[in-house]
Amino acid sequence: SQKIEQNSEALNIQEGKTATLTCNYTNYSPAYLQWYRQDPGRGPVFLLLIRENEKEKRKERLKVTFDTTLKQSLFHITASQPADSATYLCALTMDSNYQLIWGAGTKLIIKP
Amino acid sequence: NAGVTQTPKFQVLKTGQSMTLQCAQDMNHEYMSWYRQDPGMGLRLIHYSVGAGITDQGEVPNGYNVSRSTTEDFPLRLLSAAPSQTSVYFCASSSPTGNTIYFGEGSWLTVV
Numbered sequence: 365s366q367k368i369e370q371n372s373e374a375l376n377i378q379e380g381k382t383a384t385l386t387c388n389y390t391n392y393s394p395a396y397l398q399w400y401r402q403d404p405g406r407g408p409v410f411l412l413l414i415r416e417n418e419k420e421k422r423k424e425r426l427k428v429t430f431d432t433t434l435k436q437s438l439f440h441i442t443a444s445q446p447a448d449s450a451t452y453l454c455a456l457t458m459d460s461n462y463q464l465i466w467g468a469g470t471k472l473i474i475k476p
Numbered sequence: 477n478a479g480v481t482q483t484p485k486f487q488v489l490k491t492g493q494s495m496t497l498q499c500a501q502d503m504n505h506e507y508m509s510w511y512r513q514d515p516g517m518g519l520r521l522i523h524y525s526v527g528a529g530i531t532d533q534g535e536v537p538n539g540y541n542v543s544r545s546t547t548e549d550f551p552l553r554l555l556s557a558a559p560s561q562t563s564v565y566f567c568a569s570s571s572p573t574g575n576t577i578y579f580g581e582g583s584w585l586t587v588v
Contacts, residue, residue, distance in 0.1 A: 368518065407566050407579030453518070464577065466518030
């Protein structure tokens, strides 16, 4: 079956360290992949988009990689801060219909 | 700039009651959609619209109706509420290619 997997367990990281979140997928050939941040009681907020022909994308302290051979995307936050604590969602878009397929998200906790 | 506005924020319904979740966007986006978010699961698409007068079913459309009479508004109707519809509902809008999706703040619905 087609699915997207993100770590269901919370990820605890010490402030200042790099946090790395994983998004794995099977049976898809996505046109691009997106990462969103969701705070408790709020809607998801767009962070980064990476296309299938891109290996890496950066935005300030954020970095996303996309390996279509491994069917995996990694999301990195460098110099992490307690304010980075949130749930991070990945979503795939298929070129055929532009609809997004979502992972369940990984909760990130940055400890001071 | 309000973005995507959803109302109500919280609602409790009795089984069998009907109600409408309102959604409005002021970004002149053609594409609008409704998702539900349940614990441990990714966002699931209920219905979507690619423009005024055009709607289509998503992954979990049963028990819900939508209409799109204007570009700005995309209400979601629960026809006869069931406990299985207890969830958090998010309205979203984007450009036709869906590169960046803007979400509302969510509507927490409890059906008793």
